[in-house]
Amino acid sequence: MQTAQEFFGTPENIAAMGRSTALWSLLRGDPRFAYYGRLVALSQPVENTSDVLISLARLQGASPCYFFPKSGVDTLFAELERKGLSADRHEHFQGGESAYMAARATLAEHHLPPDLTVRILDGNTPDSVLAEVIQLMESCGVMPVPASFLRGSQGNGICLVACDPHGAPVAVATSIFMHPAESDHANTVFWGMLATRPDRRGEKVALVLGAKVIVHMWEEKGARAFMTGVRQDNASSTALCNRLGVIDTEFAYAVCVDPQTLGRDSVTK
C-alpha cells in the first residue's frame, strides 16, 4: 500500500488517488479491470457495464470504460443519468505499428531545442522535482498519477521530462501498461499525460518527447499499441496524436462520474 506522500497535487486529486489505490489493492487480480494509477476502469465493456461503472464511480469519484463502441455511448449515458450519475467522454485514440514507425520517423527528423535535457523519472528523482512535474501537469489540466507510477516503480512504464537549463520541467510525456495480462489488450499501453509549459509550446517538444516514449515502450518493454483519451475539441492534442500515428477509433472512453465524490464533473483534460 502506498503512503500519503506518494500522492501530490490538489486535495481533490490526492483524495481520488487514495481511493483508487485502495480499490486497486482489492481488484488487481480481476481480469475485467484496467489501471495505470489514475482510476480503476473497465478494460472493455462487460455484460453489465453500466452497473459496474456506477459502482466504480461511487467508490472512486469516476470510472471509464475503455473500448466502448461510440455507437452505444448515448444509450449508456442516458442510463447513467437516469440513475443519478453524470457522464463524460474522451475519444479513444490508438495506434499500433504505425505509431511506432511514425515515432521513429519523427525522431529521425526532429530534435529537442538544444537548451533542454531529458530525464527519466525514477526512484532517485528528488520529491521536489516530482512535485514540479506534477504542478506542470496540473497547470495544463492533466491529472497526474501517483509518484510510484511516474517513477516507474509501479505499473511498468516510463515518464520522460524535458528540463530547461535551470532544471525546471517544461514538458512531460508518460506511458504505462494498464490492461490485465490475460486480456487481448495486454500489450496495449496507456500513452499520454502530455503537457508543455505554455511559454515553450510550438517547439515540437511534446512531439519529440511523445515519440521517445513510444519508441522506448515498443523496443524495451514490448508494447504493441498505444491508447489515449482525447477530447473532441482538443485540437492541439488531436494534431499531436495524429502526427504520431495515434488516431481516432470506433471506440470512446465512456466515463461515469459521481461529482459528489470526485468534487468536480470531469476527470481530466
Ligand SMILES: CC(C)(COP(=O)(O)OP(=O)(O)OC[C@H]1O[C@@H](n2cnc3c(N)ncnc32)[C@H](O)[C@@H]1OP(=O)(O)O)[C@@H](O)C(=O)NCCC(=O)NCCS
Ligand atoms: C498538447 C500539448 C502537449 C502540445 O505541446 P507542444 O509542445 O506545443 O506541441 P508540439 O510543438 O510538439 O506540436 C506537435 C504537433 O501538434 C500541433 N499542435 C500543437 N499545438 C497546436 C494547436 N494549438 N492547434 C493545432 N495544432 C497544434 C503542432 O502543429 C505539431 O504538429 P506538426 O509537427 O504537424 O506541426 C500542449 O498544447 C499542452 O500542454 N496542452 C494542454 C494539455 C493537453 O491538452 N494535453 C493533452 C492531453 S491528452
